[in-house]
Amino acid sequence: MSTTTPHTHEPEEHPESLPGGAGTAVRPPRLIHNEATTEIPVHLLFRDEPAPEARRPAVVNRRQGTGEQPRHVRPAPVRRRPEPRPDPELQERPARVLPGAAGVLAGLGGVAGCLATTWWAGVLPGEASGAGLGAAQWAAYAGTGALGLLGFGGLARGRTGRAWVLGLFGRYRGTVRRTGLLWINPLLRRRRADVRLRHWRSGAVPAADANGVALRVVVLVVWRVRDTARALLGIEEHETYLRECVESALARVPVELPGGVRSGADAAGDALTRLVAADVAPVGVEVFSVQPVRVEYAPEVAAAMQRRRIAALDAQQRATMLSSVVDSVEDTVTRLTTRGLVELDDYERKALVRDLTVAFCSARREPA
Template sequence: MSTTTTSQTPESEGPGRPGRLIQNEATTEIPVHLLFRDEQAPVSVPLRPTVVGRRQGTGEQPRFRRPASAKSPSVPKVDPELGERPARVLPGAAGVLVGACGTAGCVATSWWAGVLPSLAAAALRLPAHPGAGLGPVQWAAYAGAGALGLFGFGGLARGRTGRAWVLGMFGRYRGTVRRTGLMWVNPLLLRRRVDVRLRHWRSEEMPAADGNGVALRVVVLVVWRVRDTARAVLGVEDHETYLRECVEAALARVAVEAPGGARSSVEAAESNIAALTRLTAADAAPIGLEVFSVQPVRVEYAPEVAAAMQRRRIAALDAQHRATVLTSVVDSVEDTVTRLTVRGLVELDDYERKALVKDLTVAFCAGRGEPGP
């Protein structure tokens, strides 16, 4: 009788299972390799564990999901293809030459048709010509010469320093002219004049608030200019109105220093100016405006809080004055009593010292115009 020992392979070590398993009463199966994992390096971004469909006994680990990053406020964008570019223009001499040729053509046609006055022919030293009359050919010559003259003289323009023209045809941008002097521009193009000089704008009273949320009325001075004429003219309906609204939006986000506040100083004023300028310049840049400074020139309390803030300010000044006077009186009384006792002029017990201090305090306060304690 032969005994055959058959070694049974655990089910966990079968060819279809990846590793050895541990079984107990609480957990059906836990993969062994999960108990001896190396610790991962800490992640800089905080993770929020989110378990999706965990099954008991499978050893499934919680899945981690990164928190969605906060989206930054979007900056208004204008058509990326819209940008200033130089327009094609000709010197003014070319327009004068073309207009002169058209005028000469009209004179020649009149002489050819025989309708030129004799005085004009004599002045131009033209030979006598009986004329062929005004026929279709003469009218066609008149039309061509007149159109040439109008096209030449009608396109003459004078460019000035600090001014530019935005040209367009049939709703399409054709370029910007920044040249100065006499030039020739296609008369079929629509011209829009733009001031590109350094400009300053003093606003009307705008609503604002200080650090405590008290309503203010602020008048600001804005120094700016048009940097990109195409975006300024075609990007918005009115770039000056857009700039005004940008300034109002900046005032709503920046705490303006209240008049006579405790932080009134050169550093605080410069900080407010820098913040207002930065915000306004960032909002106005997409439409081609360059903002150099936005500085408050007058800050007042709003009418609904002006009376209350004035009383509060007067009370604060009065309290400060009383504290200063009281400190001076106390110092004077202390100095007087100390000198009397140190030099041995008087010998005072506690009751006499208190009485002397009270009398001196009343006397000093009356001498400074303050009521006694």
């Protein structure tokens, strides 16, 4: 792009020959010349401006003195990790059941109906005559027998901390959390679910500390099934999924060895609890606590880290002992001089400090 003089001028008119033989002057489009811009046709200055909403993308600054117009750059969309969404139909709801007394009465009614049909047919022992086993008798036997089977076959015992998940032809029909003797439709498929508060102690799970050192951690997880439909029907094995979520959380959260700052261990437990609870919530499992109960170095680094830890403890003990000895020597020399018991020059003071330091260190090293 070339720049021109800062003033504005009009180009000269040049006559051209037309087919009719007459020469006319054709005026080219007017141009604006500026030292900060290039040649821009005048009609391009009056284009429709876009709506204000269209100028929201980020703007790249133009280069100074080139006349380059600002370029709008649309930011790239941020891709979020897809979150598991449970099936809206798989949500726990109470199933329709009857008290167990209704099933007992139906079963007894079926048994009584069979006995009455037998007496009607005259096949009871000692019965001399009767109507015989005809079509009516067989129909009565079928009806009363079916009533007895439905009555006694649907009886179930509900226990505290246990639930029944019912289904019919692959479709969820409800959950039974009631206790005592109940009557449930015998045509429904029953699956037992444990809804009590449970705990699981894991094995040695790989983990790492804040410095990336390999560890083996044993955690204690306190959990329970909150939504039986999602836990039993929404996933293949909710207990296996819980264990995998614990391993995934340990891979993301640094764990500290015991003996350090207690608040660090509590923070690791809180972070593990939040992560695991968020991961297993879509499958109907509620997690209350995930706490490390044993933390140790991995076998491949255990020996080296143990030597390093012993050296650090030894250095810390030496520093503590030296600080104590220095304080004791300073206090002794200060008392002697302030009370006027001795008068020491610089040489004698240094000698006294050296002798007291050696004496105190020797006393501290001797076993009690």
